[in-house]
Amino acid sequence: MAEPITSTLDEEQQRIAGDALRGTVVDLIDLSLIAKQAHWNVIGPNFRSVHLALDELVTAAREFTDSVAERATAIGVSPDGRASTVAQQSSAAGFGDGWQADSAVIEAIVKNLAAVIARLRSRIDATEKADLVTQDMLIEIAARLEQLHWMWQAQVATVPK
Amino acid sequence: MAEPITSTLDEEQQRIAGDALRGTVVDLIDLSLIAKQAHWNVIGPNFRSVHLALDELVTAAREFTDSVAERATAIGVSPDGRASTVAQQSSAAGFGDGWQADSAVIEAIVKNLAAVIARLRSRIDATEKADLVTQDMLIEIAARLEQLHWMWQAQVATVPK
Amino acid sequence: MAEPITSTLDEEQQRIAGDALRGTVVDLIDLSLIAKQAHWNVIGPNFRSVHLALDELVTAAREFTDSVAERATAIGVSPDGRASTVAQQSSAAGFGDGWQADSAVIEAIVKNLAAVIARLRSRIDATEKADLVTQDMLIEIAARLEQLHWMWQAQVATVPK
Amino acid sequence: MAEPITSTLDEEQQRIAGDALRGTVVDLIDLSLIAKQAHWNVIGPNFRSVHLALDELVTAAREFTDSVAERATAIGVSPDGRASTVAQQSSAAGFGDGWQADSAVIEAIVKNLAAVIARLRSRIDATEKADLVTQDMLIEIAARLEQLHWMWQAQVATVPK
Amino acid sequence: MAEPITSTLDEEQQRIAGDALRGTVVDLIDLSLIAKQAHWNVIGPNFRSVHLALDELVTAAREFTDSVAERATAIGVSPDGRASTVAQQSSAAGFGDGWQADSAVIEAIVKNLAAVIARLRSRIDATEKADLVTQDMLIEIAARLEQLHWMWQAQVATVPK
């Protein structure tokens, strides 16, 4: 039976772009939940700085989630961002239980960002042929997440001798 | 070993209030994910109205999640809002797969709100003795969720003959 | 026949909270109409100060009216704020005809606030058992109206010798 | 005895303009109370849309009430907007008791707007000779209320075959 | 020689509307200078209230001055608002030298407003035939100045016995 929302993409393009977008929705929701989890559970001398920076990450992740999910709908593909889907399909690296030292939080966030960016990069390649509009959106998200990756990594980096 | 954050509550009070708060964190995150899922997947003649109203619900759920999680930390209890925890422990009613008709969305939201409110009401009773500050926060959340429950139910209600 | 909006309260709780809320709706609308009437008809050396302060009272009364009426709907009770209902059921003290001297206006406002607060206080007691959410809202209104009562009374008060 | 506020109008002009303004004050207050009553008691599939549109009507009616009442004072005439005066003298069409279906609400609002506009139109004629400043204000109000009348009627209108 | 700015009005209409506008420019500038003078020189128990209200009058007078002067230019008539022109041609009632008691200030402002309004009223009559656009602007100014006249007079008015 026909899908309710039509698209200018052909079936194959729609499948490729749709998969990229659905996967990104899941990754970004997980990233926002992990960042909030860290926002609440971080302790240590850099508490305030890390606590605030995590909310900037949450804001970014939430806004991108909405863009990506609505891009999926725009090409006729239903996005799935329910808790169980996120729990099963996320490519993020996860986050430990209970209170966490600030240094451990920074490491965990760098690792999660790296994992999500890696998937995003491969989806940018995948969508080049399928849908330039989708690709452009993923490029914009990569730009911001790679900027955040630098900012988090900068906190644990040292000047090479 | 001693917990990192101390509290003016005694151990029993802390346990009761902590359980109420941790449970509410999970319910509210799930509510926000369900509302976003509906926001993207709703179709039908009332699309625009329902689509917009769902974002008001998301906003409310997210703000309350933060208040409740930070109340948990304030009494020395670590909140857990990770995807897998939410997927396993939520008392919300859930949401169907794929595109959903607007009328089905309204019904599902009414049902989810009712489930979350019911748990909230029992936690308001439970925390009366344990911690008035926690109880007051839960009362404020109930006030808003019950208002939203009316607004959603009003869309499917009919005047009694 | 079933009421269109359901509630988590039982029938008795709903009746008590509903009565308190419906009565408060009427009182607050009357208070806002009286304050506007005074706002237009006050004359005398303190005209500007009284004229401006009355609009702050109007703003407060209108906002609380909306909260209280929507709390009634949230527990499944229809509020009634029509002119004839207000004219017949208000517990406010009323306001004289035509132009009024500023001192007379102040006295009238103090008296009206006192009357409305007295009813509010008894409704706070009445709803303790019936519905903590309703009670909490009435407490918040009392806090603001008692603050305004002081501010108006302060204008006619003298330092005890 | 002399009235407290003097006017550049002669006695007859003042009487005509004063009557028009006092009548309009009453009608507009009633309109705002009816719109609020509808705002709270509406149910049905178009709940959200109607609920929001009613508050725009409330805002318009309240702002015009203030302008009109203060125009009365500016020409030395005391306005009367107390609940009992409104209940007795309003030319609005009124509003039913309890919960109301959205379609019934729309009909009632169209009817009330039509009634208030009709009176306003006759007052615009009446004040032409008496006071151009008053007339200009009533014209501005008619412009907005007739716009709102169209918007409400448009919801029940059908394209002629 | 031809005037630099052309107008849709004929010569007679332009003369009548132009005179009304040029006269109003002068009156409003004087009103704004008098109100500022009073704003600085008022003393007495109602200092703060009067001081603040005078700036509202200044703001109104300045905004209307600009509208009226630019209406003159729009019909091809050069406005003149220089100090010496204002000093010679204003129809305002003037303001005394040095510090002034608040009660004296209120009386002076009421008198100045009355004088300016009287001229405005006769200009509204004069421009009816000449230019409805100019007349409409003068009506709007009269509406605001008569409102301010009431507010100032209300401070010295007493309720008739």
Next chain:
Amino acid sequence: MAEPITSTLDEEQQRIAGDALRGTVVDLIDLSLIAKQAHWNVIGPNFRSVHLALDELVTAAREFTDSVAERATAIGVSPDGRASTVAQQSSAAGFGDGWQADSAVIEAIVKNLAAVIARLRSRIDATEKADLVTQDMLIEIAARLEQLHWMWQAQVATVPK
């Protein structure tokens, strides 16, 4: 068959006011398209000044278009602002093809404003008897367009010797 939106005007009044409003909608849309065309195609030493001033004209024309079209609907008359209608019925003076020198742009805008104002003036006369509300709106538009006409003409005016 009955029109979908009713009006307090009689048939003849509705026809006169409706024609005036429909004609003004067309003229104002054309004015906004011409101003945008000039905004993009102007070159020359006063580029920046003219480029910016044109957007103020666009803003004014667009806002008035909306007011006028919604006034038509408010009296039960359907407005027509489609491209082909505008192309065929506009009374504006038009605008040349391709890049235009700033001085040529100023002349063209003065000419277009003059043409639209002339039609507006005759519609103000025509609607006096038919509908004061419509007339008042046209007067307000004439006030602003005549102000803009002066501002544009001032750029090419010279002081008479």
Next chain:
Amino acid sequence: MAEPITSTLDEEQQRIAGDALRGTVVDLIDLSLIAKQAHWNVIGPNFRSVHLALDELVTAAREFTDSVAERATAIGVSPDGRASTVAQQSSAAGFGDGWQADSAVIEAIVKNLAAVIARLRSRIDATEKADLVTQDMLIEIAARLEQLHWMWQAQVATVPK
């Protein structure tokens, strides 16, 4: 003779990008006029929702028109957005005469968006080689218009069985 604005593109690139941009200017102006036409003439139960959504479309179309026209100028190509050009060259689907039922409006808007998007998609392909800056702008516009297309189509979509 030399064009007044130079470009970093060669002649062929300029021709291709210029054609794409000039065509898009025309389509977007027509889209904004059609959406405004619908905004005024829609009637039916979803009036308010459709009326508001149309203004969001107008806003988007107007902003993109400006970007695209100024991109044309930036590469030395004069854009043409005059009424007659739009009437003759638009690739939009058009809009019927007079009052329109809300369901008919939704269908018409979906059809117009689809037509404009189809042309945009082919222009994105065409400009890939000619000018990446122009292409990037068209991709961004496609992203938004396809999002709006989904939102409008969602109102008439049904869940597949």
Next chain:
Amino acid sequence: MAEPITSTLDEEQQRIAGDALRGTVVDLIDLSLIAKQAHWNVIGPNFRSVHLALDELVTAAREFTDSVAERATAIGVSPDGRASTVAQQSSAAGFGDGWQADSAVIEAIVKNLAAVIARLRSRIDATEKADLVTQDMLIEIAARLEQLHWMWQAQVATVPK
């Protein structure tokens, strides 16, 4: 002799609530002075973070001081927040002389918050019977101060092994 401001509380209730409020005024003023003192005198690697966080504490303390003092007046009790009263009666823990290392500042703030919260908690118990409005305000203050207590303590906390 009669007190100038009357209250709906009886004498005993007024005494209990009054004492709680007067004591809280003193504690909160001291807290704000201590936080400002720390804001100026902190030095060390976390200077910026601590310096900024202290101003958030100052803002909170000042806003609560005003609420609490005006609640005292609202029940007819004169608050006393003069420097000497604060110096003698505060239950805060105090702050050392001269420049302070950031770690010492954090410890001092945690200690001062703990002392003020402890008193607040006992006043919440004390006012339960005397005045629910006062109690509700103290609960709200406790909620915020306990949140701040966690945030400050989090900076010196370590994850339990």
Next chain:
Amino acid sequence: MAEPITSTLDEEQQRIAGDALRGTVVDLIDLSLIAKQAHWNVIGPNFRSVHLALDELVTAAREFTDSVAERATAIGVSPDGRASTVAQQSSAAGFGDGWQADSAVIEAIVKNLAAVIARLRSRIDATEKADLVTQDMLIEIAARLEQLHWMWQAQVATVPK
């Protein structure tokens, strides 16, 4: 008899600072009236630029007038800014009658600014010994007026060969 407002300055200091401030009030009011006169009467190719720049001068002159007049009151000296005083005592250079070419306006403004600045400079010297607070205010005004002087002069300046 004693002046109503006392001052920390001695009689001689008060006289010197008072004279400087009273003179500056007059000059600045005249400057603002001249700038407004120019704002309305300027014509020529730079109309828009000059028209806008004049309002920035008006704003500056008005704000400084208020500061200076209130500094006079703060040292117990009554300022005089009435039209006749300004007409008689201003040290500004004046402005011609009727429409003025943009180049003539620029010259006139440069001349008026130079005249006012010259007086300001001598008052800065005069108040050095009398009152540093007054001097500091005059220095701040000179800074802004000299900046404006440059901006106006820059329009008629040419690069030295």
Next chain:
Amino acid sequence: MAEPITSTLDEEQQRIAGDALRGTVVDLIDLSLIAKQAHWNVIGPNFRSVHLALDELVTAAREFTDSVAERATAIGVSPDGRASTVAQQSSAAGFGDGWQADSAVIEAIVKNLAAVIARLRSRIDATEKADLVTQDMLIEIAARLEQLHWMWQAQVATVPK
């Protein structure tokens, strides 16, 4: 041992400027506490006006306190604004116990402002040689406090006969 913050001032300059700044911190904190005390305890016919004006004084005093304290730190001097220091060292005139009549409040504020200004004036003299940056800040504070002194004194001043 070396002080933690270095300064471009020599030891003697630092001592003089530091003393002036430390003394001013104490005076301004006391002034803000006194103004708040008055804000809460004032009663009488001018309650509202005085109540509001006191908060403007509080705002000014608090902002200056911060500037002055941070100026002390900028020259390497630790400021001391703790309650006991303020209670012992303030040069303000103090404020009576309990409720105060509005006239008594005005007198007390005038007296406190005069005392603080007197000290400020002598510190302006003292810092001339020591540090122009510090002196400039004290001059700015004197300007504002002397303005406030006039505004408060104006309420009790009478026009000399």
Next chain:
Amino acid sequence: MAEPITSTLDEEQQRIAGDALRGTVVDLIDLSLIAKQAHWNVIGPNFRSVHLALDELVTAAREFTDSVAERATAIGVSPDGRASTVAQQSSAAGFGDGWQADSAVIEAIVKNLAAVIARLRSRIDATEKADLVTQDMLIEIAARLEQLHWMWQAQVATVPK
């Protein structure tokens, strides 16, 4: 030794993208310094227009500088924007010494923009293979700079005959 910030790009991609970004940082800083230099030193009849337009260019250049420099860090490359680096490596065209006529300024800005755009265009080509995220950012900057190039060139352009 390992660089402190890691990147998803391989070494060759990082080198190409890094070079493009480092070069762009230098060009944009120089562009902003040149535009500021012109902003201060421009004289002539179009002073105001050019002076204001230059600050828009400064704002654009500064924002892009930050984006580009932080993109370099995001891929692990240290940007260098120090004065001496800019002085030595910029590809901008430079700006003359001392006061400059407005026409000379316009020419210089057009030339500088053209030089920077040319380099940007070649870097867009270079980064296509290396890093799409970097390329996308450079495309966005080119879009804005080419728009500004048109706006500046438009001031010296003439319509072809």
Next chain:
Amino acid sequence: MAEPITSTLDEEQQRIAGDALRGTVVDLIDLSLIAKQAHWNVIGPNFRSVHLALDELVTAAREFTDSVAERATAIGVSPDGRASTVAQQSSAAGFGDGWQADSAVIEAIVKNLAAVIARLRSRIDATEKADLVTQDMLIEIAARLEQLHWMWQAQVATVPK
């Protein structure tokens, strides 16, 4: 040949003030470039705090640069802020190449601020006789830079034993 912008200063005063201002322009531009360089290249545990604080320094330096350069023009002196001038003439202390540890950044900023302040202090002395307006501006800049110097130094300071 005559300079294009005239000044109220004599030649010697102009030379002294001009030198002070031109030198400050150079120093402040260099300071802003150094702070941006540090903003991008800082790494280490305090990355976020230092990164943010550097942008506050950039903002301050940029605003002061503009004030100082425009003060130079106001006294007829052309400022020079081009990259090569800054590279050659700055009195700032410079900044190292490549990534920098946060502690090294703090030290470098403290050193640069100290160098710029030292020059500013000597210029404040130099301009005392030449131009009080220039001196006042330099004093204001010193106030802010010395405040920033304390804030940066506070991060590396320790409490004396």
